[in-house]
Amino acid sequence: MKHWRSLRFDFQAMASPCSIQMDGQDERTMRHAAAQAIEEVRRVEHKYSRYRDDSIISRINQSAGGAAVDVDAETADLLLFADSLWHLSGGLFDITSGVLRRAWDFRAARLPEPAALQSLLTGVGWDKVERTGSTVRLLHAGMELDFGGFGKEYAADRAAAVLHGHGIGHALVNLGGDLHALGARALPGLQDTAWQIEIQHPRPDAASGQSALAVLALQQGGLATSGDYERFFIHDGRRYCHVLNPRTGWPVTHWQSVSVLAANTTTAGALTTIAMLKEADALDWLGAQGVRYLAMRHDGQLLQH
Secondary structure: OOOOOOEEEEEOEEEEEEEEEEEOOOHHHHHHHHHHHHHHHHHHHHHHOOOOOOOOOHHHHHOOOOEEEOHHHHHHHHHHHHHHHHHHHOOOOOOHHHHHHHOOOOOOOOOOOOOHHHHHOOOOOOEEEEEOOOEEEEEOOOOOOOHHHHHHHHHHHHHHHHHHHOOOEEEEEEEEOOOEEEOOOOOOOOOOOOEEEEEEEEEEEEOOOEEEEEEEEEOEEEEEEEOOOOOEEEEEOOEOOOOOOOOOOEEOOOEEEEEEEEEOOOHHHHHHHHHHHHHHHHHHHHHHHHOOEEEEEOOOOOOOO
């Protein structure tokens, strides 16, 4: 007789601590499915990492200002997704804006030189990217594509798809805080209850031990969070975070964090980033997208829908 059990598999990927947790009765199938899902995460990372010279993204970036690069169907679909996000966000979600990181040294906590930032801004612009169904070309030398805005979230969705393909119906994929739930819990006593997700407080209080902003229930689909606490520095009393407006090159300041629940993790992650970039207009915009959210404003006010 088989008994329900919960297994958890921890691993490192995309510079983040990751895990896959699942409830089931067939341990052999669960372990095999987890191994295949982890392999899928690594495949996505290797294919789209800008840190690997052999990735498709590096090949595209190395050809900037030169010939078009052939891309496969998966990459073409992700480029189409990036295009839809650029239009949906009014040009704020721009996967060519990664070059701006060259001007920002968060380790040294140093503000960029205005001339250097302005020079990089000339190479930012999704409208400077030529695409056909099977090729992509960056018009100017020095331009770059960066899938960091949705790569980890896409990997979470792909891992969940692999688990589903192995008949797993009760699982939680967590890639550095980007989550995909594949059905509710199934253990006796927890049956049909949602996974309980602790959202990190953007300003944890060491004195009180408060490290969680809230606990959200996730039963099916994606949950992602963006915030000003992931990479930042304080200069003259002002916080500068890694979420950069592609029009100005300067960090956003309106939100401490934004969490979004959506049909999948890729969508949730993109919407959180766009919300951060939308600043004061974010909640009206998220409302128009018809998604649930939890957001903490720069002044500490917590808003939830």
